[in-house]
Amino acid sequence: MYQREDIIKRLGVQDLPADEQDEIVEIATHHIGMAITDSLGEGQIHEYQAIVDDNQDVITAWLASNVPDYKNSVMFQQFEEGYESDPEKNSPEKLFASVAWIQLNVPNVEALITGALDAYRQELAQA
Amino acid sequence: MAEKEPGAILGTAEVPKVETPEISSLRQTIETMQAELEKAQKELALAEHLRDQETAFGKHDVTAPNEGEDSYRSYLDQRPASAADDTELAGQDYYDQKYDLVNKGEHEPVDYEDMGVMQLAKEAVRVRQLNDVAGEKEVREALAHHLTMDAMKDDSETSDQAQKRYNEELARFDSLVARFESRGNPQPPHAGEAHAKPNGEGEPSARTETKDQDDQADKTDTSADSKVVIDTVAAPGAKPAPGKEMVLRADIDKVNDKVEAAVTPPPTFGGYFKDMPVSVADVTPHPTDSSKDMLTVVGEDGRVRRIPAADFTSQPVVAKADTAPAALQPEKTPGNGFTVSALGLEGDNRQPGKELVPFQGEAGADLQDTKVANQEPQSRLGKIKAFLSGELSKVKNSESVTKVTAWLGGERSKMQEYGGKAYWAAKWERAQQGLNAGKERMLNWRVKETMSEDEKERTRKQNRWAYIGGAAALTVVGIGAAMGINELMDHTQAVPDANGAIGFQPDAEPSPSAAPEVPTEPHKVEDLPIVGDPSMEDVQIPDINPEAFNIQEGSGMGGEALLKSLDIEPSQWYTVEEHLLDQFPQNFYRTDDGHVGIYAGQLPQGAQDIISSLKR
Numbered sequence: 001m002y003q004r005e006d007i008i009k010r011l012g013v014q015d016l017p018a019d020e021q022d023e024i025v026e027i028a029t030h031h032i033g034m035a036i037t038d039s040l041g042e043g044q045i046h047e048y049q050a051i052v053d054d055n056q057d058v059i060t061a062w063l064a065s066n067v068p069d070y071k072n073s074v075m076f077q078q079f080e081e082g083y084e085s086d087p088e089k090n091s092p093e094k095l096f097a098s099v100a101w102i103q104l105n106v107p108n109v110e111a112l113i114t115g116a117l118d119a120y121r122q123e124l125a126q127a
Numbered sequence: 128m129a130e131k132e133p134g135a136i137l138g139t140a141e142v143p144k145v146e147t148p149e150i151s152s153l154r155q156t157i158e159t160m161q162a163e164l165e166k167a168q169k170e171l172a173l174a175e176h177l178r179d180q181e182t183a184f185g186k187h188d189v190t191a192p193n194e195g196e197d198s199y200r201s202y203l204d205q206r207p208a209s210a211a212d213d214t215e216l217a218g219q220d221y222y223d224q225k226y227d228l229v230n231k232g233e234h235e236p237v238d239y240e241d242m243g244v245m246q247l248a249k250e251a252v253r254v255r256q257l258n259d260v261a262g263e264k265e266v267r268e269a270l271a272h273h274l275t276m277d278a279m280k281d282d283s284e285t286s287d288q289a290q291k292r293y294n295e296e297l298a299r300f301d302s303l304v305a306r307f308e309s310r311g312n313p314q315p316p317h318a319g320e321a322h323a324k325p326n327g328e329g330e331p332s333a334r335t336e337t338k339d340q341d342d343q344a345d346k347t348d349t350s351a352d353s354k355v356v357i358d359t360v361a362a363p364g365a366k367p368a369p370g371k372e373m374v375l376r377a378d379i380d381k382v383n384d385k386v387e388a389a390v391t392p393p394p395t396f397g398g399y400f401k402d403m404p405v406s407v408a409d410v411t412p413h414p415t416d417s418s419k420d421m422l423t424v425v426g427e428d429g430r431v432r433r434i435p436a437a438d439f440t441s442q443p444v445v446a447k448a449d450t451a452p453a454a455l456q457p458e459k460t461p462g463n464g465f466t467v468s469a470l471g472l473e474g475d476n477r478q479p480g481k482e483l484v485p486f487q488g489e490a491g492a493d494l495q496d497t498k499v500a501n502q503e504p505q506s507r508l509g510k511i512k513a514f515l516s517g518e519l520s521k522v523k524n525s526e527s528v529t530k531v532t533a534w535l536g537g538e539r540s541k542m543q544e545y546g547g548k549a550y551w552a553a554k555w556e557r558a559q560q561g562l563n564a565g566k567e568r569m570l571n572w573r574v575k576e577t578m579s580e581d582e583k584e585r586t587r588k589q590n591r592w593a594y595i596g597g598a599a600a601l602t603v604v605g606i607g608a609a610m611g612i613n614e615l616m617d618h619t620q621a622v623p624d625a626n627g628a629i630g631f632q633p634d635a636e637p638s639p640s641a642a643p644e645v646p647t648e649p650h651k652v653e654d655l656p657i658v659g660d661p662s663m664e665d666v667q668i669p670d671i672n673p674e675a676f677n678i679q680e681g682s683g684m685g686g687e688a689l690l691k692s693l694d695i696e697p698s699q700w701y702t703v704e705e706h707l708l709d710q711f712p713q714n715f716y717r718t719d720d721g722h723v724g725i726y727a728g729q730l731p732q733g734a735q736d737i738i739s740s741l742k743r
Contacts, residue, residue, distance in 0.1 A: 003605070010701045026569050030590065033597030037589075049588075052595050102599045109600045114698045116597075125721075 011121045028120050035116040036106050048101055054094045063093060067100055075099065180431040184423050186409045189219060189256060199260045218257040222410050239269035244296075247273070248303040255308070270300055399440040400424055400432065407439070569594050671739050676730040686715075686723045690741065699741045707734055 007025050008014055016024070037045060050058040063070050070076050070093075079092035102109060146154075181187070239247060247270050254262030274296045278289040398405060408431065409423035420436040570587045578586065671693055678684055686704055687697035704723055707715045711734045718724050730738075 006702050007601075009705060014705070023568065026594070027572070029597035029601065030569060030572065030594050031597070032600050033593030033595065036596050036600055037593055048596065049592050052592055098595065098599050099602050102596065103603045106600065106603075110604050110696075110698065113600055113604055 007117065010117050011124060013124065024124070028117060031116040031120050032113050035112045036102070036109065039106065039108070039112060044105055048098075048105070051094065051097045051101055054091065056091070056093075059091075059093050059097045062101065063097055066104060067096075070096055070100070177425075177429070177431065181408065181423065184431050184433045185411065185421075186423050186431075187219065188411070189253065199258065218259070239265050240272065242269065244270065244273060244300060245303070248300060248307055251300075251304045252307040255304075270297075398424075400426065400434050400438055403427060405432070405434075405439070410436075671735070673729075673735065676735045676738070678725050678727050678730065680727040682727070684725050685718075686725065689725060690738070693738065695738070695741050703737050703741065707737060710734070710737075 004021075004025055007028055008021050011024060011028060013021055013024050040048070047058065047062070051062065067073070073096065076092055076096040079090075079095045083089065083092055106112065237250070239250065242250065247266050251263060251266045251270075254266060274293050277296075278284070278293055284292070398407065403426050405424035405426045407422050408425050411421040411423070413419035413421070418437055422434050422436055422439050424432050424434055424439065426432060570590050572590050574583050574586050574590075675693055678689075684692075686700040686707075690697045690700050700723075708717065708723060711731060714726050714728070714730055714734060716724050716726065
């Protein structure tokens with residue numbers, strides 16, 4: 001499970017101050033996202049970007065095509081419950097679709113994460 | 128009727144003294160006048176001391192010409208406009224007039240007409256050093272008047288001779304001025320200075336008359352040792368005590384006036400030097416930088432100081448009366464001190480027993496009316512009390528405490544909202560919007576100033592997508608790990624559509640690009656639980672056979688290989704790697720390439736438990 005602490009241990013930066021660890025985790029997350037993006041086709045990239053940009057037409061169509069019963073999902077229900085307290089008012093459909101899309105379109109996501117973190121660890125060691 | 132001493136009858140006793148009412152009155156008057164004289168002498172001594180202090184600190188110094196001010200108008204232009212109203216003062220006189228420091232008895236307007244040539248020459252040097260063009264003009268005019276009057280006295284000279292002599296006198300005057308300038312220290316104007324008589328070539332004209340301007344006030348001797356003041360009008364014919372000399376009251380009045388004038392308090396231009404209230408007595412401007420002006424200030428302790436203008440904090444002069452709230456009026460202790468408790472600081476145990484005592488200066492209680500004496504001690508104490516009362520009210524104000532409590536309660540409730548079930552959803556939402564502290568940093572990562580705006584915007588979008596995608600991927604893995612499976616795909620296969628997007632088509636033929644079949648029971652996306660879901664706690668995982676932890680000799684097994692052999696996701700090794708190295712150095716070691724090796728033999732139970740706890 002890749003919690004923040006797991007990433008910090010994986011990268012070997014346990015001894016750094018918390019603020020530096022935060023920055024490193026952010027960059028590591030970015031590396032993971034780039035690794036995933038590199039593994040996708042151009043069409044997939046556009047589709048995912050549209051979901052992230054809260055394009056409701058794309059989100060609705062994708063959910064209807066891929067997860068028609070998404071409203072029964074526990075995760076979706078959690079997003080719905082958190083909507084009122086969300087200052088950004090992100091639509092639960094968008095949040096759910098962002099995660100589900102990765103699950104469905106990036107089957108080797110864990111390997112990509114591992115590879116990205118190892119590469120970043122090497123980069124930090126050489127820095 | 129007093130009894131007569133026995134000696135009186137015999138004529139041998141002394142004749143009793145008989146004091147008439149007039150003598151008694153006179154005696155009382157003398158005693159009163161002596162007391163007043165002593166008081167006046169003390170005031171004079173204090174005033175002279177202050178004057179000496181001021182002189183020592185340069186109050187009467189002549190200011191040097193300022194650079195960049197080549198005319199009197201340009202000089203005034205750089206001064207406050209209020210000082211340029213119909214006045215032609217410059218330098219020291221300017222600031223004296225501005226801050227009302229002029230003592231009419233000491234700094235009367237200069238009358239050049241009453242001066243002789245020598246004095247005029249000194250004046251010429253002085254005004255020239257002050258760059259006082261108007262003053263120099265006046266000096267010249269007065270000189271011309273003198274020389275003209277001298278020329279007119281000799282009727283035997285022809286006009287040409289008179290003109291020639293006039294020019295010679297002018298030349299001598301100029302040489303005299305030059306000589307004074309080279310000496311470098313002209314004397315300030317003094318009304319009582321007599322004109323010098325000529326002593327030969329180069330000296331002022333022999334025809335210049337001298338004037339005797341005797342100033343009675345300067346010569347009055349107020350020494351108490353030899354004089355007693357009487358009012359000649361009130362007590363005509365009165366005789367002083369033996370050894371005493373009568374001095375006219377009018378002379379003493381002059382002294383009093385002079386003392387009072389000398390001790391005229393500085394203008395109400397108050398402020399603070401550090402934490403001491405001070406009054407500005409003089410300002411010496413810096414030639415080029417007004418922030419470097421020097422101020423002559425008089426503190427509340429009566430001391431005169433020269434301080435940089437930057438150290439002077441301008442504040443309104445506080446009235447002498449104690450302006451503290453009536454409720455905080457302290458009660459005086461017998462020693463005229465004010466206790467901390469009297470200031471309303473009951474309960475303040477930081478400095479118990481500390482007393483504030485009024486200043487006891489040289490003037491003492493006898494000179495409370497002296498204007499130059501220390502400022503009323505209670506004035507500063509009043510400021511302290513007013514400040515403390517304000518601070519105390521803040522601390523004791525229950526409303527402020529209530530507000531803080533309410534704020535904390537609000538924050539606490541906000542945190543509670545994010546607990547529990549909504550925690551993970553909120554966490555993902557924050558990742559979605561980059562609401563963490565590094566949002567700005569992450570969005571602008573790899574953005575360079577040399578980029579165009581379009582490139583910058585494109586890079587920021589890519590950063591945002593990548594960051595959110597990465598966070599989503601971590602969430603997916605986290606949820607998947609919680610479920611104990613590696614693949615989350617449904618048994619329905621993903622088929623790319625015309626746009627390249629992948630969607631699920633039920634019962635479609637598997638394509639090479641599709642994900643491999645899930646070896647375990649397939650899970651649909653909608654079945655994914657939230658990490659930390661209590662329902663996951665019931666998942667039973669079979670124990671690992673201890674034999675699996677028996678590392679074979681020569682196997683060269685590392686951490687990842689061990690986990691793989693135990694059917695545990697190898698990447699989880701790094702979550703326990705450091706812990707195992709620390710706790711079991713006899714079993715685990717760091718290789719040269721940074722990986723972890725395992726010595727042959729049975730791993731201890733503690734290490735087995737740690738590895739077994741990893742999710743499978």
